Amino acid sequence: MEIVSFDQVSKSYRMGEVDVTALSQVSLLISKGEFAALVGPSGSGKTTALNLIGCLDSPTTGEVVVAGQSVGRLNRRQGAQFRGKKLGFVFQDFNLLPVLTVFENVEYPLLMIRDMPKGDRHPAVEQVLEAVGMTDQARKYPGQLSGGQKQRVAIARALVGNPELVLADEPTANLDSATAQRVMVLMKRMRDTFGTTFVFSTHDPRVMDQAEATFYLEDGRLLDAPPAYGEGRHA
């Protein structure tokens, strides 16, 4: 069963006098539980595609369906609610709050869920910190962590609300290649443990090797086949 579908999706941005086409007629399907990669050079449309899946933007034409919901039809508030319930986000620059501890950073999204008692929050935080191997660092601040550890915390934060789908925009871009590899292996293990679908973007061949489904983008178009190596796939 699919969790994400794009049907002839295009997205353009008005820049002064000109329209910039970020995505052009993209159709694709991502299955529930899949570990899927959006791959392409800078400017190929990866972030635009992730923003559409994340209800942070809506398509100019075509339809994006995420977890059974057509995202173009959601207003701002509905979009925020949908994100809070169904989605987790991981960013290339980690986006941790420097004044909060590791534990508090991971707890933070749960504070946004109304009526969740502390008695439920704490075990949820402990479970995901344990899963990413950061229990021992729970009282530290982000500034005391390495890049790889920060990304582990960010992955825990993305998972703590038990989302159906985690979106990760170039999650390893600021990590050395050995650390990047370990972060990808961890994300895949989280998929195995929690059954969460992961969609990530990258242009690093070693990172894309981990993917089960790879979508190659170039100038906003989905390629039928990879430009040089691997297996492409589209709907």
Ligand code: ADP
């Ligand atoms: P990638 O993430 O693969 O680097 P993006 O999705 O960020 O690619 O960008 C795709 C294209 O759309 C680029 O040409 C970019 O300049 C343009 N673009 C993206 N976002 C905007 C925006 N908010 N306003 C104008 N142009 C944009």
Ligand code: MG
């Ligand atoms: Mg990008």
